[in-house]
Amino acid sequence: MKLKYILALxxxxxxxxxxxxxxxxxxxxxxxxxxVKDAFEKxxxxxxxxxxxxxxxxxxxAQQQSATTNEQQKWRDWMNSPVTPGRTPLPGxxxxxxxxxxxxxxxxxxxxxxxSFAALVAAGGSTAKNIEALQLGGHDPKQRGFTxxxxxxxxxxxxxxxxxxxxxxxxxxxxxxxTVIEAEEAxxxxxxxxxxxxxxxxxxxxxxxxxxxTHPHTWDFVDQxxxxxxxxxxxxxxxxxxxxxxxxxTPFYSELFLAVQNSxxxxxxxxxxxxxxxxxxxxxxxxxxxxxxxxxxxxxRYVASFNLSDAQTLMVGASAAFGPNGSGPRAxxxxxxxxxxxxxxxxxxxxxxxxxxxxxxxxxxxxxxGAFTExxxxxxxxxxxxxDLNGDGLLxxxxxxxxxxxxxYSQIAYGFQKxxxxxxxxxxxxxxxxxxxxxxxxxxxxxxxxxxISPNLTWYPSEFSKVRLQYNYDRRSHIxxxxxxxxxxxxxxxxxxxHKF
Amino acid sequence: xKTKLFLSLALGLTHAAVAxxxxxxxxxxxxxxxxxxxVGGDNIKITTLARGTEDPHFVDAxxxxxxxxxxxxxxxxxxxxxxxxxxxPLLTGARNAKILIDGPGRVVxxxxxxxxxxxxxxxxxxxxxxxxxxNPHYWLDPANGKIMAGQLAEVFSRLDAANxxxxxxxxxxxxxxxxxxxxxxTKALEPYRGVKVVTYHKSYEYFAERFGLxxxxxxxxxxxxxxxxxxxxxxxxRMKLEGVKLLLIEPxxxxxxxxxxxxxxxxxxxxxxxxxxAHEKVTDYxxxxxxxxxxxxxxxxESK
Numbered sequence: 001m002k003l004k005y006i007l008a009l010x011x012x013x014x015x016x017x018x019x020x021x022x023x024x025x026x027x028x029x030x031x032x033x034x035x036v037k038d039a040f041e042k043x044x045x046x047x048x049x050x051x052x053x054x055x056x057x058x059x060x061x062a063q064q065q066s067a068t069t070n071e072q073q074k075w076r077d078w079m080n081s082p083v084t085p086g087r088t089p090l091p092g093x094x095x096x097x098x099x100x101x102x103x104x105x106x107x108x109x110x111x112x113x114x115x116s117f118a119a120l121v122a123a124g125g126s127t128a129k130n131i132e133a134l135q136l137g138g139h140d141p142k143q144r145g146f147t148x149x150x151x152x153x154x155x156x157x158x159x160x161x162x163x164x165x166x167x168x169x170x171x172x173x174x175x176x177x178x179t180v181i182e183a184e185e186a187x188x189x190x191x192x193x194x195x196x197x198x199x200x201x202x203x204x205x206x207x208x209x210x211x212x213x214t215h216p217h218t219w220d221f222v223d224q225x226x227x228x229x230x231x232x233x234x235x236x237x238x239x240x241x242x243x244x245x246x247x248x249x250t251p252f253y254s255e256l257f258l259a260v261q262n263s264x265x266x267x268x269x270x271x272x273x274x275x276x277x278x279x280x281x282x283x284x285x286x287x288x289x290x291x292x293x294x295x296x297x298x299x300x301r302y303v304a305s306f307n308l309s310d311a312q313t314l315m316v317g318a319s320a321a322f323g324p325n326g327s328g329p330r331a332x333x334x335x336x337x338x339x340x341x342x343x344x345x346x347x348x349x350x351x352x353x354x355x356x357x358x359x360x361x362x363x364x365x366x367x368x369x370g371a372f373t374e375x376x377x378x379x380x381x382x383x384x385x386x387x388d389l390n391g392d393g394l395l396x397x398x399x400x401x402x403x404x405x406x407x408x409y410s411q412i413a414y415g416f417q418k419x420x421x422x423x424x425x426x427x428x429x430x431x432x433x434x435x436x437x438x439x440x441x442x443x444x445x446x447x448x449x450x451x452x453i454s455p456n457l458t459w460y461p462s463e464f465s466k467v468r469l470q471y472n473y474d475r476r477s478h479i480x481x482x483x484x485x486x487x488x489x490x491x492x493x494x495x496x497x498x499h500k501f
Numbered sequence: 502x503k504t505k506l507f508l509s510l511a512l513g514l515t516h517a518a519v520a521x522x523x524x525x526x527x528x529x530x531x532x533x534x535x536x537x538x539x540v541g542g543d544n545i546k547i548t549t550l551a552r553g554t555e556d557p558h559f560v561d562a563x564x565x566x567x568x569x570x571x572x573x574x575x576x577x578x579x580x581x582x583x584x585x586x587x588x589x590p591l592l593t594g595a596r597n598a599k600i601l602i603d604g605p606g607r608v609v610x611x612x613x614x615x616x617x618x619x620x621x622x623x624x625x626x627x628x629x630x631x632x633x634x635x636n637p638h639y640w641l642d643p644a645n646g647k648i649m650a651g652q653l654a655e656v657f658s659r660l661d662a663a664n665x666x667x668x669x670x671x672x673x674x675x676x677x678x679x680x681x682x683x684x685x686x687t688k689a690l691e692p693y694r695g696v697k698v699v700t701y702h703k704s705y706e707y708f709a710e711r712f713g714l715x716x717x718x719x720x721x722x723x724x725x726x727x728x729x730x731x732x733x734x735x736x737x738x739r740m741k742l743e744g745v746k747l748l749l750i751e752p753x754x755x756x757x758x759x760x761x762x763x764x765x766x767x768x769x770x771x772x773x774x775x776x777x778x779a780h781e782k783v784t785d786y787x788x789x790x791x792x793x794x795x796x797x798x799x800x801x802x803e804s805k
Contacts, residue, residue, distance in 0.1 A: 050695075053695060054695075057715075158602075164593060189593065190596075191593075191596070191598075191601060192596050192597065192598035192601060193596060196571065196596060197596070198596050247567065247568070247571055247594070247595075247596060250568075251568075252565065252568065253564035253565050253567050253568045255567075255594075303564075305563070305564035305565060306565075307563065307565050310552065313561065313563050313564070313565075315564060343561065345561055347552050347554045347555070348554045348555075348752065348753040349554070349555050349556055349559065349753060350556055350753050350754050350755055351556055351558075351559055351725070351727075352556065352559030352561075417755075418727055418755070419727060462626075462629075462630075462725070462726065463586075463725075464626060496586070498562070498585065498586050498587055498588070498589045498590050499562060499586065499587065499590070500562060500590045501561060501562045501563055501564050
């Protein structure tokens with residue numbers, strides 16, 4: 001019996017380390033199992049997360065796709081449904097009401113008529129007493145306070161398989177508060193004539209130099225260069241007519257233009273213009289009438305362009321305009337112009353920036369002025385039917401003479417960062433010599449020497465708006481120096497016409 | 502003497518005829534040009550207008566392009582309003598009936614391609630430069646390269662039937678090579694599927710969709726609008742929260758803001774060519790993706 005106990009005791013004692021050994025192994029196994037379990041759960045969680053994310057993205061894509069097809073189906077249904085007041089509007093669209101805009105061009109590919117509106121407004125002032133006389137351009141800011149320079153409605157599109165049409169209707173509010181309307185341009189242009197020809201017909205800007213054929217909202221400065229104002233007129237040289245152009249088959253780009261236009265009116269200031277009864281170049285003018293073919297305005301131009309490097313482009317042109325003027329019989333005007341445009345835009349450009357442009361135009365006008373006497377009725381005595389231009393109580397007369405004037409402007413624009421452009425322009429205009437009429441009536445400010453320096457800074461928040469600050473230092477001989485400062489705003493609605501070079 | 506003159510004249514004429522037989526193809530973007538070269542081979546002559554480093558929306562309408570377009574048999578344009586800012590006046594100046602809107606040589610490269618980013622609601626310009634026809638940067642999906650090549654083979658065959666077999670063979674070769682390459686690129690980027698990226702402009706949407714990158718946002722607050730401080734200060738915490746790994750910009754973009762954002766978020770700034778020619782090493786269509794995929798893989802390996 002005792003032996004039995006002892007045996008049991010011994011067995012128990014000997015089993016003790018064995019039990020401990022088993023326990024340790026179990027723990028180890030448990031640990032391993034836990035590790036495997038953890039890793040498995042982690043992997044599972046990761047897979048689940050990935051599955052969820054992918055499902056979410058798949059759902060989003062599917063939803064987007066079905067939304068698009070639904071949208072397209074709805075659009076198709078809507079397009080096919082009869083036009084009735086009760087027609088179901090598209091989601092996000094109400095039935096049309098009279099207050100809604102009229103859409104002439106459907107979205108996407110349809111393009112029957114591009115409609116755009118550009119508004120150009122300036123604010124500022126000048127030390128000049130008569131700002132209207134200082135600022136030569138018809139769309140320049142002309143008064144202290146605000147000037148609505150140009151409200152321009154542009155319509156353009158393909159007319160049919162043969163023509164492209166464009167119209168620019170301008171509204172302006174003059175200093176008296178009157179709204180003035182101008183049919184600035186309205187022309188058609190052939191699309192694909194043979195022999196590289198192109199015809200433009202209607203009312204259009206004469207292709208003379210670089211600036212004349214462009215609209216004010218595309219200019220780099222608030223106002224028009226002085227040579228353009230003096231020789232081509234405040235509203236630019238433009239008239240009804242026809243223009244032929246030929247793309248010359250040279251290895252580089254070059255184009256030859258010839259325009260034949262009416263030579264009368266205020267938009268042909270150096271030609272048959274009656275200047276509304278006011279004296280011009282010491283004479284009263286009469287616009288007369290067209291008696292022969294050469295009483296029309298003829299304007300030839302040749303322009304060529306060269307790529308100086310990958311980043312530099314040069315464009316040079318020579319223009320002329322010939323036609324009769326209103327100072328008397330056999331009185332003709334000739335205007336000659338040279339223009340030069342250089343642009344640098346590096347191979348790495350972002351939103352069209354940075355860039356540097358340099359634009360220069362030279363012009364010369366030879367104005368054959370007819371003989372003029374204040375004794376309009378020719379009776380030798382000053383009476384009511386005569387014109388005493390200077391009010392001296394004498395009958396003055398001036399001989400037939402050739403008036404030669406010339407001038408230049410040169411401007412640099414530096415787009416240094418997207419949306420920011422700094423500009424500098426220098427203007428110079430002068431007469432070749434004092435004319436006989438100036439000996440009678442005194443120095444004519446329309447011919448006297450003048451120069452101007454204009455630095456400016458423009459910010460384009462987008463391609464559709466701009467804010468510009470410009471300072472002008474003006475020096476007019478026999479008048480003196482003037483300072484002007486202008487702040488200009490622009491906005492553009494609708495189709496943004498692509499830029500020509 | 503007379504016969505000699507006639508002979509040389511006749512030779513000159515036949516020479517001109519032979520030269521004219523080569524299709525004169527003008528591409529607005531280098532990417533369209535290189536694909537056309539793959540399909541057209543020696544039977545076409547390619548001239549490209551925009552450079553790979555340029556912003557395709559703001560290319561200068563250089564007058565020399567008028568001359569080039571005047572001589573073109575075929576014009577390859579991107580469509581989806583990509584070139585709306587510069588191509589129309591060039592076409593008016595070029596007076597070439599072959600490449601007018603319904604002309605036999607006018608090719609819109611986006612034809613047949615599913616465009617992303619089609620606006621589904623009303624849009625206006627307060628939303629920035631939104632393209633009503635959809636996102637025009639579609640050539641950055643190599644699968645779209647096959648669609649473009651297919652259309653080109655069709656057009657070239659129609660205009661130059663004598664070489665139709667060559668165009669068909671070139672198309673097959675190019676498509677097969679592209680298929681093989683797409684499989685390779687997909688495999689290379691497989692481990693990084695779902696990686697989050699931010700871009701400058703919505704230029705890489707097609708690339709991201711093809712290779713499984715997740716575009717979280719843009720440096721531009723709205724398409725074509727310059728980054729504003731408000732937008733950037735909101736973007737940075739969002740990028741941190743989302744764990745954005747890469748900031749992808751085209752080589753022509755300004756670096757200052759992207760650099761700042763990359764530093765603030767720890768995302769890696771990568772200059773990723775978006776067009777052929779945007780980097781000197783990227784000279785053809787397949788090379789563009791070879792380069793871009795390698796760049797992304799290298800950057801992600803490093804940031805791991």
